[in-house]
Amino acid sequence: MKVKLSTTSLLSKPFYLFTLLLLVLFGLVVMSLVTGAKTISVSESWSSLSLWQVCHSENCDIIRFSRLPRTLAGLVAGCALGLAGALMQSLTRNPLADPGLLGVNSGASFTTVLGLSVWGSLSFWQSYSLAFFGALLAAVIVAVTGAGRGGRLNPIRLTLAGVSLAAILEGLTSGLSLLNPEIYDHLRFWQTGSLDVRQLSVFTLLSPFVITAAGLTLMMSRSLNALSLGEDLARTLGIRVGLVQILGVLLIALLSASATALTGPIAFIGLIAPHLARGCFGSDHRYFLPGTLLLTPAVLLLADIIGRSIGPGEIRVSIITAFIGAPVLIGLVRYRIGRGIS
Template sequence: MKNAQFSPWCKPFGLFSGLLIVLFGLVIASSLTGAKTISLSESWSSLSLWQSCHSENCDIIRFSRLPRTLAGLVAGCALGLAGALMQSLTRNPLADPGLLGVNSGASFVTVMGLSFWGTFSFWQSFSLAFLGALLAAIIVAITGAGRGGRLNPIRLTLAGVSLAAILEGLTSGVSLLNPDIYDHLRFWQTGSLDVRQLTIFTLLGPVVAIASLCTLVLSRSLNAISMGEDLARTLGTRVGLVQLSGLLLIALLSACATALTGPIAFIGLVAPHLARGVLGSDHRYYLPGTVLITPAVLLLADIIGRSIAPGEIRVSIITALIGAPALIFLVRHRIGRGM
């Protein structure tokens, strides 16, 4: 009986251990990948931040590859959980912060802020990104709600795609009126992990960590909602409170990722499906799995972008090449079965 009692935990523990090993390997590969070859021993010694940096290779590791790797970890965790949370709350397998206009809302409000106030601090940029992501999420939720205020998956997807197209058009129109805004827009339109400031992570790291923990706390409630809102209410779940909390967390996580790397499409759509395929649909396992799988996929895409061309292909382009076929596959199989 004792073995039978612990057997359900054996498989998730083994899978989590394997995912951690894969993620750690990709972190090392990311620190070694670049135009200049730097040995593992020199890379490791350069990461000793308490030692002074006196070589070009040390500068490359500390101020280029290390921030880039951290950006992949932080943005990947934020985008993955935002996508997983959105798919769970809406019970829509095609839900994604980029597909439903949340990233476009963050980009639009940020660009509007640049056009009116010029340059501003990182926290002001983050505040605008959060406001835009929250407003976009609210508009899509209201537009996509069916009778009785319940979220309709098909209407939600159509509302998100429409809002994203409108906001992207307005953003492009504003940028064409000001060359300086257009230079900033190039960053927001093509997301990249090329972050050069470690201080950003001291600001965003705790925010993403707290939002991630809050998302994991909702796992039992999300399990109940996945069985239907009526049954969830019967089981004592406060569906409205969970949906409101989830909406705020989606906006916060999406804003963090967008403020850090710019919009990166499809990663929040594909990675949760990979986690669900590996760990099952129980949110107690699949949400922590998403935290490990999404940064791994994002770092892998970035490594591919840095390796297959003499210069660099931005990570958002690689994720689009991966995510577009995945989206077609999901549409054919999910919508064909009534989603």
């Protein structure tokens, strides 16, 4: 009797796509290390990353203290923004939902400017801590305000609360910054998001938050699949809808706050990447969320590489993502808004 082994489960479409995305992401990481004002070979970049080797050249310093932190920032911020956007769209069932709806950008800007007004100047760690705290606090306030009866998420109230809080904080931030030209210059520089992170030590503090939030998000795949069928049907399947929504919003807040504190506000990434992942993997969150986790940092690193490669100077990644994201947003409004996110 012959036994016919089926490889469908192993060599399915998601398997091929995940493999391809991993290869693309690895290639973009290598390109991010070697691309810049000064071209450095792959072999020299690799040898510069060796922990047992002491830097004795300018190229080694560039790799270790400029391009490596920059690449890690793209990976961490990309994963955080992508998952936050995917969660936001899934929970609100709104194809145009973005992590910025929670007011994280405005909260981070306000606490940073407030700290500058009080202390006059901020160290890197003080600026990062204030931005993280402000973004997280703003997101929690919006989440609590946007919750309906029984703690369930109300998308309309959530959006209105986010827009209202953002308007208030942006007004206060502008008022404080206009009183001091130095604060205004700092705010203008920070609000144009960039991956130009110069300290590796920040990742030791940030990574546990992002890894924990990403892990919990991936574990919610079954609940999100049930929730996409409607709240009533999800309850019949044993899903605690209110708890899932509250946990989801808190995870969005944590992911968005981490990314915003690290790189500043980067527009469109949390909106675009989930749609690209959904187009590749479908709406099943078991594949859609891991796909977003790989696709978003790839898009962010690609945008950063383009910004470093064109023109005599460097174009910030937030500007490149805006150029990429605006046409995609127009396409979403034109072709997808009437059909939801399915």
